[in-house]
Amino acid sequence: MSFVKMLASGQIKSEDGIFTIGGRRQLIVNFETFRVMMDEMSNQLGGNVKAVYRIGKAGGKAFGEIGEQFVIDKETFLSEILELTSFSGWGNFTVEDFDEVNGRAIIKCENSVFADRQGTEPACHVTRGLVAGVCSYLFKQDVDAIETTCAAKGDQFCTFKIMKLGDFPEKDKPLVAAQI
Ligand SMILES: [Zn+2]
Numbered sequence: 386m387s388f389v390k391m392l393a394s395g396q397i398k399s400e401d402g403i404f405t406i407g408g409r410r411q412l413i414v415n416f417e418t419f420r421v422m423m424d425e426m427s428n429q430l431g432g433n434v435k436a437v438y439r440i441g442k443a444g445g446k447a448f449g450e451i452g453e454q455f456v457i458d459k460e461t462f463l464s465e466i467l468e469l470t471s472f473s474g475w476g477n478f479t480v481e482d483f484d485e486v487n488g489r490a491i492i493k494c495e496n497s498v499f500a501d502r503q504g505t506e507p508a509c510h511v512t513r514g515l516v517a518g519v520c521s522y523l524f525k526q527d528v529d530a531i532e533t534t535c536a537a538k539g540d541q542f543c544t545f546k547i548m549k550l551g552d553f554p555e556k557d558k559p560l561v562a563a564q565i
Pocket residue numbers: 497499500507508509532534535536537542543544
């Protein structure tokens with residue numbers, strides 16, 4: 386069942402301090418609170434974007450499991466889980482490319498929750514980890530994600546390129562070295 390159908394059929398509940406969607410507990414956090422917590426987490430890690438990425442990736446692997454109940458095929462699985470992520474306010478995700486055989490995907494995100502301020506470097510390390518973790522779960526092999534465009538550095542949207550670490554081509558090596 387798609388997430389939109391779940392919404393329509395009323396599988397969203399909040400009772401006794403427990404908020405659930407489709408029977409799974411969720412947590413709504415005020416955006417400013419979340420951002421301050423994420424910034425402080427990054428500060429505590431000495432601004433190490435690779436560590437922030439790995440935290441997101443661990444979460445993504447766990448998050449991937451909730452897609453199991455929706456599975457029709459793997460591409461639908463990924464679309465469904467990104468639909469849930471979009472609904473939850475992380476940004477508007479779309480799957481631009483999907484290659485199950487080689488364990489590769491390209492995911493685009495508009496309005497990324499981490500890209501609401503301007504800088505010179507990609508900023509969506511938690512999200513990058515999240516999509517890498519989800520795809521690692523999905524492909525049943527370890528894959529990584531680099532962020533090739535990011536709204537935080539003036540691009541129109543964020544782009545996550547996902548594949549096995551050893552498969553990234555030469556032109557991506559500087560981003561791989563900086564982000565993974
Ligand atoms: Zn970004």
